[in-house]
């Protein structure tokens with residue numbers, strides 16, 4: 455156990471070193487102030503953190519996390535019901551399949567007109583994207599539940615509510631967390647895009663502002679902050695999955 | 705518990721067919737039999753003859769059929785609380801530990817924590833799995849999983865236990881041990897047991913009444929009485945072996961005869 459922990463720490467150290475080394479080499483090869491090496495970039499990152507960067511980081515985190523939570527609250531019940539109730543599915547599925555491939559990001563201008571340029575339009579846009587990305591896998595997972603599993607619980611006297619509670623919800627839970635983890639990358643990309651358009655706060659704004667002032671180390675401080683946000687969300691969701699689905703890891 | 709002559713299960717003229725892509729697939733045709741209270745009954749027949757379907761009907765889970773099915777004198781419904789169904793492989797919820805799997809039926813019935821604990825402890829001790837209560841099903845052997853399924857059914861104190869090929873995925877030694885354990889439980893509680901099997905030996909070892917079904921759609925081929933079930937050493941007696949031969953003859957020629965005809969091999 456302990457040996458394994460050491461080994462994994464070693465691997466992490468190794469990959470981080472590898473990443474920094476690659477970055478350094480690339481910046482040396484490109485030899486352009488627009489691509490500073492890791493040392494100046496990280497220095498700028500920590501310096502800026504004490505300045506305005508931390509505030510922007512919080513604003514962006516807030517927007518992403520709220521969007522993920524809202525998507526979850528909306529998509530999980532919808533997906534479970536669609537997967538289990540054939541009548542509902544037949545009614546709603548065609549609608550979903552028309553909307554699913556539409557690039558939701560193009561609605562940003564509309565949302566900005568309707569909801570303003572503050573948090574609401576950004577959160578709505580991210581939610582719109584993430585909702586569909588997790589709705590479809592949840593629905594498929596709910597539909598794929600072995601009918602014998604449902605039947606044997608029914609034979610214990612379970613009513614519909616019990617089936618959802620004891621069978622459907624735990625059966626889709628791993629899928630919920632996995633799809634959310636995958637969608638979190640997209641969520642941050644959408645966040646970045648929406649923050650670069652007529653915004654006064656958030657990492658996207660910070661990054662674009664540094665770019666327009668041609669302060670490239672600060673731009674990279676923003677990039678690091680954004681990557682960190684993605685990394686934290688991804689890691690938290692992964693741990694959440696281990697914690698919430700212990701039967702998967704025995 | 706068993707009043708003389710009373711029937712636990714009574715099936716008359718039962719026909720079942722499945723709808724598939726607007727085609728009607730007959731699964732059972734004109735099946736009639738009965739099972740006295742407190743006795744055991746084995747259903748045996750070739751694969752696809754409708755044995756599982758028949759259990760689904762008896763449990764009340766399958767509703768579209770024609771004929772008459774009475775359980776304990778009343779038309780069958782899925783809400784009958786004293787009927788327990790054990791399906792072959794998928795009975796246990798992978799996300800619940802042994803304890804919670806066994807407690808599930810009691811949970812659904814809203815039993816109090818204390819009552820639940822007492823009952824679960826009793827049945828888990830009965831099947832010898834109390835030590836394993838904190839494990840997930842994936843951490844159990846096939847035999848232990850099957851015993852957990854039995855414990856979950858027993859926790860509800862059923863008077864009718866329906867089992868679909870309960871021991872078929874187990875190795876021979878474990879199977880014999882569990883068969884004996886099931887007999888012990890039955891002898892102690894005297895509930896009615898209806899079990900589906902594809903093993904002739906198992907049918908004779910466990911079924912006081914053996915119902916032979918023939919190929920699709922399933923019909924009753926014969927009903928054989930087997931009153932010595934539960935006697936010590938029954939498996940070693942000449943009578944047991946004679947009955948094995950008799951059943952094999954009844955089931956196997958049928959295979960030859962029908963395989964010449966249409967439709968059996970799809």
Ligand SMILES: Nc1ncnc2c1ncn2[C@@H]1O[C@H](COP(=O)(O)OP(=O)(O)OP(=O)(O)O)[C@@H](O)[C@H]1O
Pocket residue numbers: 722723724729730731750751752753754755756757758902920
């Ligand atoms: N949901 C279903 N839809 C359509 N046909 C079905 C369905 N379930 C079962 N059947 C058909 O009904 C017939 C009886 O099936 P059943 O599962 O009851 O057989 P079985 O005797 O239990 O077989 P086995 O011994 O292989 O378990 C089979 O021909 C099967 O293909």
Ligand SMILES: [Mg+2]
Pocket residue numbers: 755756757868
């Ligand atoms: Mg079957």
